[in-house]
Structures are given as C-alpha cells and as structure tokens.
Amino acid sequence: PVSPVNVTVTGAAGQIGYALLFRIASGQLLGADVPVRLRLLEITPALKAAEGTAMELDDCAFPLLQGIDITDDANVAFDGTNVGLLVGARPRTKGMERGDLLEANGGIFKPQGKAINDHAADDVKVLVVGNPANTNALIAQAAAPDVPAERFTAMTRLDHNRALTQLAKKTGSTVADIKKLTIWGNHSATQYPDIFHAEISGKNAAQVVNDEKWLADEFIPTVAKRGAAIIDARGASSAASAANAAIDHVHTWVNGTAEGDWASMGIPSDGSYGVPEGIISSFPVTTKDGAYEIVQGLEINEFSRTRIDASVKELSDERDAVRGLGLI
Ligand code: NAI
Numbered sequence: 001p002v003s004p005v006n007v008t009v010t011g012a013a014g015q016i017g018y019a020l021l022f023r024i025a026s027g028q029l030l031g032a033d034v035p036v037r038l039r040l041l042e043i044t045p046a047l048k049a050a051e052g053t054a055m056e057l058d059d060c061a062f063p064l065l066q067g068i069d070i071t072d073d074a075n076v077a078f079d080g081t082n083v084g085l086l087v088g089a090r091p092r093t094k095g096m097e098r099g100d101l102l103e104a105n106g107g108i109f110k111p112q113g114k115a116i117n118d119h120a121a122d123d124v125k126v127l128v129v130g131n132p133a134n135t136n137a138l139i140a141q142a143a144a145p146d147v148p149a150e151r152f153t154a155m156t157r158l159d160h161n162r163a164l165t166q167l168a169k170k171t172g173s174t175v176a177d178i179k180k181l182t183i184w185g186n187h188s189a190t191q192y193p194d195i196f197h198a199e200i201s202g203k204n205a206a207q208v209v210n211d212e213k214w215l216a217d218e219f220i221p222t223v224a225k226r227g228a229a230i231i232d233a234r235g236a237s238s239a240a241s242a243a244n245a246a247i248d249h250v251h252t253w254v255n256g257t258a259e260g261d262w263a264s265m266g267i268p269s270d271g272s273y274g275v276p277e278g279i280i281s282s283f284p285v286t287t288k289d290g291a292y293e294i295v296q297g298l299e300i301n302e303f304s305r306t307r308i309d310a311s312v313k314e315l316s317d318e319r320d321a322v323r324g325l326g327l328i
Contacts (some may be wrong), residue, residue, distance in 0.1 A: 004035040004066040006121065008081040010112065011088020011130060012040035012070075013049035015236065019243035020085065025057055025065040028247050029083070030254055037067045041077035041088070041112075074115035081120040083254075085246055086112060086140065089130025099321060102135065106327035109136045113143030113152075120147070125290070127249055128154045129242065133187045134266050134280045135318040141268065141280070142328035149278075150292070153253070154266030156183040156191065156282035158238070158245035163193040163223045167200070170219070171208050177201045182284040183264035184273075184304075185311025186318075191282065192307035193223045197298050212303070220307075257286045262295050273300060273308065279315045 007024055011017050017040075023029065024036060038057070042050045047070060054068045071077050078084060090104040109128070116124060124147060128137035133154040141152035160183045164175045181198040185191050195215070198205035209215065222229075230238040252263045262284045269275040272283065272294045284295040300308065322328050 002033075002035055004037040005030055005082045006037050006039060006080050007083045007085065008039040008041060008077050009085045009087060010041040010077070011086075013042050013046040013053060014088060015239035016087050016129060016242050016246070017050075018053060019240045020087070020246055021053060021057060022060065023243065023247050025060065025062040027062075027064045029250050031251075032064075035064045035066050038065065038069070039077045039079075039081065040068065040070045041074060042070070042072060043088070044072045047072055074112050075119055078112070078115040079119045081116065081124055083250060084116060084120065084124060084126040085250070086126060086128045086136070087130050087246075089136060091131070098318075099325065101132070102318065102322050102327065103325050105130070105132065105136050106139050106322060106325060109139040110143045110327055113140030116140065117144035117146050123290075124151055125250070125253060126152045127246060127253075128152070128266075129246055131187070132318065134282075134315055135322060137266060137280045138268075138278075138319060139322055139327050149268045152268065152280070153249070154187060154280050154282075155242075155245060155249055156187050156264045156266050157249040157252075158242050159183045159187060159191055159193065159223060159226075159282075160264040161241070161245055161248065162226045163195075163219075166219055166222055167195060167198070167205060167209075170214065171200055171205070173200050178205065179261040180284070181205070181264070182262070183282045184308045185282055186315050187266060187282070188311070188314065189224050190307075190311040190314045191224055192304065192311055193220060194304055194308075195219070196301060196304055197284070215303075253287050253292060254290055256288045262286050265292060267292065267294075270294065272296065273298075275308075275312050276316055279312070279319050281312055281315055 137154040182194040195205040266282045271277040285292040
C-alpha cells in the first residue's frame with residue numbers, strides 16, 4: 001500500500017478550514033489516487049469544534065482518508081508533515097495598528113515555522129493563507145533555517161482566479177480561454193493583476209480589451225477589493241473560494257502547470273523583476289515535478305512597473321517592520 005501524504009491544516013475549525021478539509025480528504029489537493037492523513041492544528045478553545053469537523057469527515061467515509069489527528073501543539077501537528085496549509089491567523093481588529101497585527105501574527109507563525117523546521121518531512125511544502133499572508137510566510141520561513149526557503153509560499157491564487165473571471169466577463173470569453181495572467185506583489189489592496197502578457201484564445205489580452213481606463217479604474221480595483229465586496233454581500237468573508245484557491249495552489253505546485261500557461265504564487269524573491277531578494281512576493285511561475293520557476297524575460301511596461309513597485313514597496317516595509325520587531 002502507498003503510504004499517505006501528511007497534510008497539516010492550521011485554523012482547521014475556522015471557515016476556510018471547513019471548506020478545505022473535505023476537498024483535501026476527497027483527493028482534490030494531491031490527486032484522486034493519493035491517500036492522505038490529516039493533521040488539524042487549532043488553539044485549545046477551538047479543539048472541540050475541530051473534533052466536530054473530524055466527525056463529519058469520518059461520516060463522509062472518504063476512501064483516501066487514512067486518519068485524522070487533532071492537536072493544539074504545533075510540534076505534534078507538523079510531525080512528518082509533507083504539506084502544511086497555514087490558514088489560522090490573527091485577524092485585524094478595529095483600531096489595531098499594523099505593528100500590533102504583525103506582532104500578533106509573529107506569535108503564531110514564528111513558532112509554527114520552528115515546528116516545521118524541527119519536525120516536518122524533508123519534502124515539506126508550505127502554503128500560508130492566513131493574512132497578512134506574504135509577511136506571515138516570511139516570518140515562518142525565517143524561523144525554519146533548515147528548510148529550503150523556496151518551500152514557503154503565500155497564496156495569491158484567489159486573486160489570480162478572481163482576475164480570470166473578471167477578464168473573461170469583460171471579453172465575452174471563458175476562463176478556460178485565458179492563459180498567462182499574473183498577480184504581482186502582495187496579497188493586499190496594492191496587488192497588481194497584470195493582463196499585458198495574458199492571452200485569450202491565443203490573442204494578447206490587453207489588445208483584446210484595448211481599454212486602459214477599464215484596467216486602471218475597474219479591473220484592478222475590482223480584483224483587489226473583491227474580499228471586501230464579498231463580506232459586504234455575504235455578511236461573511238470568502239471562505240469557499242479561498243479554500244478552492246488553496247487547493248489550486250498546492251495542486252499546481254505538486255502536479256505542474258499546463259504547457260503554455262503559468263500560475264501566480266507568492267514566493268521568496270530571487271531578485272527577478274527588481275523585486276528585492278528574500279521578500280515573499282507574487283510572481284508568474286511555471287511548475288514541474290514539485291518545483292516552481294519564475295517566468296523570465298517578460299517585458300514590463302510603465303503602467304505595470306509603477307504598480308509592481310508600489311506593491312513591492314509595501315512588502316519591503318512589512319519586512320522592515322517585522323525585522324524591527326525581532327520576528328525575522
Ligand atoms: P476564521 O476566523 O473562520 O478561522 C481562523 C481559525 O484559526 C480559527 O478557528 C482560530 O481558532 C484558528 N487559529 C487562530 N490562531 C491559531 C493558531 N495559533 N494555531 C492554530 N489555529 C489558530 O477565519 P477564516 O475565514 O478561516 O480565514 C483564515 C485566514 O485566511 C484569515 O487570516 C483570512 O484573512 C485569510 N484569508 C486569506 C486569503 C488569501 O487569499 N490569502 C483569502 C481569504 C482569507
């Protein structure tokens with residue numbers, strides 16, 4: 001029998017956890033022939049709720065699900081982990097300054113990074129979903145010096161997927177017609193969804209759209225502010241679509257991008273495209289055999305350069321702030 005892949009989910013009793021766990025257990029994360037063992041990490045008061053979710057997972061009788069462990073100890077949760085989905089985070093509450101937010105999340109992601117460093121499997125891959133995702137990923141990565149830095153990634157796939165649909169609607173195409181779209185920068189309001197290299201049924205997307213005003217005044221803000229629009233409409237934050245994007249991110253990383261296409265991932269910069277080395281910023285990437293590479297050689301026009309620089313500046317400021325707090 002094939003030994004199961006250990007998948008650890010933090011914040012397992014939360015909204016995204018509830019939308020995510022069933023899809024992992026059904027085989028959508030890694031493949032329909034890959035058995036999984038789930039490790040759920042929660043804070044102590046939420047353990048009971050996590051147990052409730054585990055009861056429902058049992059009741060699905062997923063053939064691929066080989067076991068569920070529930071714990072409030074990161075050292076246990078990450079023991080032998082092959083895939084870590086870091087979803088639980090400290091949300092920004094009213095009146096909270098950025099420094100307080102980063103410090104509170106440092107208290108979560110630094111020990112989790114250390115637990116991954118000390119206990120995870122050699123091939124561990126980490127996706128940080130909990131916000132501020134890019135900087136939380138940086139904190140965890142810095143706390144795991146024995147793990148190759150490139151294994152720590154942050155989620156911008158939801159932004160990527162949101163941009164695909166907005167572009168499809170604008171151009172009367174379908175998402176399946178669109179390739180090579182890119183999210184650059186931070187998973188925040190400064191992110192830059194770039195269609196200048198995207199293709200719609202083989203034609204350049206920016207030329208098909210041919211409307212820079214729509215790009216600047218509608219497309220970019222709609223994608224960047226979609227999270228707030230969902231909260232406004234649903235009365236709760238986007239959980240199912242976030243879980244879906246987490247599935248897409250890991251599935252792409254493990255199973256590869258399609259020929260002639262790429263995906264967006266928040267990854268440690270190697271200095272490409274003028275993004276300072278080390279910060280975790282979103283790039284266009286191709287993936288193969290469980291590894292990713294930044295797509296090189298794209299021409300960045302003035303419109304894109306300004307926006308990429310602004311988002312990267314925000315990430316550099318966040319890095320300086322967590323450095324100042326001694327979190328990295
Ligand atoms: P939620 O509040 O429903 O769930 C979060 C869970 O994390 C709670 O059950 C909480 O007990 C748990 N938690 C808190 N601290 C923990 C710790 N130290 N260890 C383990 N678990 C811990 O929130 P939801 O809706 O599930 O969202 C989770 C995060 O994902 C938020 O930070 C949210 O901003 C972020 N998010 C990121 C997106 C992205 O595109 N990168 C998209 C949507 C949400």
